[in-house]
Structures are given as C-alpha cells and as structure tokens.
Amino acid sequence: MIDIQNLTKRFDGVTVVNDVSFQVQAGEVLGFLGPNGAGKSTTMKMLAGFLEPTAGQIQIFGQDVVRDRLAVQQRIGYLPEGAPAYDDMRVGQYLQFMAQMRGLSGERLRERLRYVVDLVDIGAVLEQRIQTLSKGFKRRVGLAQTLVHDPQVLILDEPTDGLDPNQKHQVRQLIRQLSADKIVIISTHILEEVAAVCSRAVIIAGGRLVADSRPHELEQRSRYYGAISVRLQQPVADLEPALLAVSGVEQVEMLEPDQAYVLLPQPQAQLYAPLTELIERQGWVVDTLHMERGRLDDVFQQLTQQEVA
C-alpha cells in the first residue's frame, strides 16, 4: 500500500505540489491526471525517490521513501517521462544492467530477462542499440526495465505519450494485465486512457488535489452525464424550442440547425422516455439517438480551470 501524507514540493519558493494526500491499495490502477505543469511528474519523481519532498511524507508498504530509500526502490519499477535509457547500449545489455542493479543474478536473472522480453515482445531487437529503436520499441524497453525485478509497485510517467494508437493499445493491455497483483500508478493527460485502464482517477491542478474517485463517478459529474444526442433524418422547423420543452431538459446544444441537438438534463432527470414520446407523437424519423456517458474532458476542464481561476 502507498500512503501519501501532505506531500509538498517547492522549487526556489515556487510551490509545485501543494499538500497532496491519498492512498493507493494493491490491485488498483491509479490514473494520475492533470494539465501540463500541474505537478504530476514532480509527484511521481518523489514517489520514486528521485526528489525529496519539501514537506509531508510518502510510505510504501510501511517504509518511508526518504529514510528507507534503497529498500523502497527495490520494490518499485519506475519509468520516467520520455523513457530515457542509455542510448549507446544494446537492448539486452541494458536490461541485464538494470536487472543486476536490482540485485538479480544467475539463473533468476536469465529467467526474468526471458520473461520480460517475452512479455513486451522485444526479442527481435535484443542486439540493437537503443538509439536505433523506434519510439514504440524504446518505450517497450523502458517498460521491460521497470518489470525485470517483479516489483510490487509500478510508477509510469506518461507511458503512452507519443505512441501511435496501436502501440497505445498494446501498452494499455499490458498495464491491465500487470495490475492484478501490483499497485500501478500512471500519469497521463489523455482522458480516454483513464477510462480504459484505471480503476481510480486522481486529478491535480496547480499542485493541488482536486478530485479523487472512480472514472465512472467522474463522468457523472459531467453536465453531459445522462445527456442524449439526437439527429433526425430531415430538418424540422422550430425543433429547438420543441426539444427545450421536453420535461427535465436543462439546456440544448445545437449540432446541426433544426436537425441535430444534444439535450442536457437537469440534475437527476431522465430524458429518454419523454424524448422518445415526443418523437413518436410528432412522427419524426430518427437518424441516430444515443445516451452520453458523461465526458471526462468536460469534468477535467471544469475541475482544473476552477483551480487556476
């Protein structure tokens, strides 16, 4: 378990992380969200023991990251932003080095190397120098390195940043696969990623924690949660006032005049039944109609801009 208490970091008097507290349990995949410069990377660097907090403390499985740094780091796999690596080394050499540094040797080392090479599928590039690898392969080498000693905690700073959609998908699948028996913390500013892999989302803005809940609960905070978007096959005159009159509608947003709209509900209101009733009564032919899940980026904007303002 990870226990973060009143974590604060100041650089030259500028507060980058401000009094952040939360806990993470084994089996959780925590999405760490925030705009650029919100303090995500700084927090992760402190978690990994690279930076020391100005105030507050971090305990990982009961051990303090500053006081018992080496013992904690033995349990952590950390992928810094951009997956830096010793570019002039060959992939196999590099992984072996990282494994040796974590105290692995002999048969156990060879077995773990085989396992992670297989897991992230980099067997084909073992003899290549890291500087010659594509971004996707480089990221996978970075992931392999974090896993080689079978850590209980994975800290991944923007693990999918700069990857193409296929590669993103692979990395996310890998993270889901790993999360069963580990604590995984990933930082990201890609919201779909949170919905896709995280069991919990923590949002920070301006160094402060502004939200901590399940991605699904976050979606519920969106004004689009429970909204319905509808598109008719033919334009209908004065459609907008008719939709506004549907019971429970707070507001409508136009997508195409007299043809396609999004209906935003009043709190707790259900729009589906009254809307379909109206459509049937008017004999409109519906092209598409669907319920919105609530938009994470909407909530994200709402939460992070409040903080800045």
Next chain:
Amino acid sequence: MSWVICKRELNAYFATPVAYVFIFMFLALAGVFTFYLGQFYQRGQADLVAFFNFHPWLYLFFMPAVAMGLWSQERQLGTIEMLLTLPVSITQAVLGKFLAAWLFAGIALLLTFPIWLTVNYLGDPDNGVIIASYLGSWLMAGAFLAVGSCMSVLSRNQIVAFILAVVVCFVLMVSGLSIVLDALRGWAPAAVVDVVAGLSFLTRFEALSRGVIDVRDVGYFVLLMGVFLAATVQLLNIKKSA
C-alpha cells in the same frame, strides 16, 4: 553495485570510436612531448623523467575530457532519473563512475608501455623508479578525474563541464609555479605561500615523477580525490532535495 556501474561506464567509453581516438591522441601527444619537448635522446639518460614531466600538462586537457560526460550526460539524457531511482546509494554511483574513468585513464597510461620498452632497450634504467612513477602518475590522474566528476554535476552541457574542470585543474596546478609564488611572496606571509605551493599538483607530482613515493604526496592526491568525490555526492544530494 559500484562495480556494476563501473563496468557499464567502462563499456560505454568503448562503445564509440571516441575512446580509441582519444587514446591514440593521448599516446601521440605523450610521444611528442617526450621526444621533442623533453629531448629524450639529447638528455642521454636511461630514465623516463622527460616522459613523466609532461603528464600534468597532458592531463590538464585529457582528464577533464574523460570525466566531462560522467554526470552531465546522465542529466542531458535524463538517465540520471533511472540511475538514482535504482536501489543504489549516491556514493556508490559516484564511486562506480569515477572508478570507470580512472580505469580508462589507467588503460591509456598502460598503453604508453612502448616508451618503457624503448628506454630498456637503449639503456639500463631503474625499473623500480619507473613503476613508482607510473603509479604516481595514475594517482594524479585520479585527482584530475575527481575534479572533473565534480564539475560534471554542475552542468548538463559536457563542454561547460569540460571547461570548468580545466579551469579548476589549472588553478590547482599553477599554484605551484614560481611565477605565482613569487607574486605572493611580495605581500603574503610565508605560511600562506607554503600552503599555496603545497596545494599544487606540480609540486606534489615532482617527487612522485622521480619515483620517490612520499606518504604526504600520496596522501595529498588521495585527499584531493576524496574531497572532490565527496563534493560530487553532496552536489547530487542538493539537487535531489532542492
């Protein structure tokens, strides 16, 4: 752990042709200094004084070049974040890297062996003295490298690290030249002049280069290495908590 780091660093030196060019230049310049400037033949003596005399000046530029990448490159590439989040203490990391640079310097130094063969072919030198001089020279190289290691933490730009190291090493060297000491003698107390002279690589190396191993000279270089490596550790610690 230090040893694992040391092996990696040493391999990294030889991963690119730079190391070979570097060693070639070192050997070439050592030869030029010895035979032309040092007038090895004209002296007509079977010793390597002409060879060792120029080592401080050779090291002034070569050792900062060997050490400049030790930390600045890690910062430049961002790999320092990997290295210092491995379960390894900063002291171990500093020692491992320094050791690699020192071994590299040792390899370059060992490759000057043809000059030793030459002097043995031409005459009958005191090989005990020569071995002692080699050890003294290697020790001095270590001091230069420790300075370089410390300066390498200060900038993520290797060139800046190089220049800083050359400047600091230069100051440590010339403090023993008579021109500096004479300038001091005019006004400073004798004790200060002695301390400044005692800080110099040149003064300390002079005896070692003649094969005289004095505990104080050895102690000076060891102490200097200790001080600058400890400073390297401290600087890294400061960056961590700053």
